[in-house]
Amino acid sequence: MADLIEGADIGLALARRILEAVAVAAEQQGLLLSAVVADRAGNPVASIRMDGAPLGSYAIAADKAFSSAVWNDRTGAMGEIAGPGGEDFGIAGLLGGRMVVFAGGVPVRTGGRQVGALGVSGARSPEDEAVALAALAACGLEG
DSSP, X not given: OTTOOOOOOOOHHHHHHHHHHHHXXXXXXXXXXXXXXXXTTSOEEEEEEOTTOOTTHHHHHHHHHHHHHHXXXXXXXXXXXXXXXXXXXXXXXXXXXXXXXXXXEEEEEETTEEEEEEEEESSOHHHHHHHHHHHHHHTTOBO
């Protein structure tokens, strides 16, 4: 039907492969991280918290995945416009305070089309994002 919007969401098997790739990339860099793979609506599909990862990192990873999913953008890119004087100042307080505007959340795309998002937390934000992008590349996906 012409009035319907077709979309694809990430499945559990692919989500698990992404998380395994996160663990491998994190271990290679000596990092202990949490990661959440979400569907396009930001609902968790699968998650991990590596042994020894900071206890608060899971909640942040989940919110990074959520934020990236619902805006189809990297969370780090949102920080530029969300700070004082930015065109979207205050956006971090939206959606029940779940919006994250620092690096570590990336959309999961295949063929340029969003199928979900990945949130990684537990290290410095640039390191979180680097691990996320490495994991997606290892799975043949785009971030």
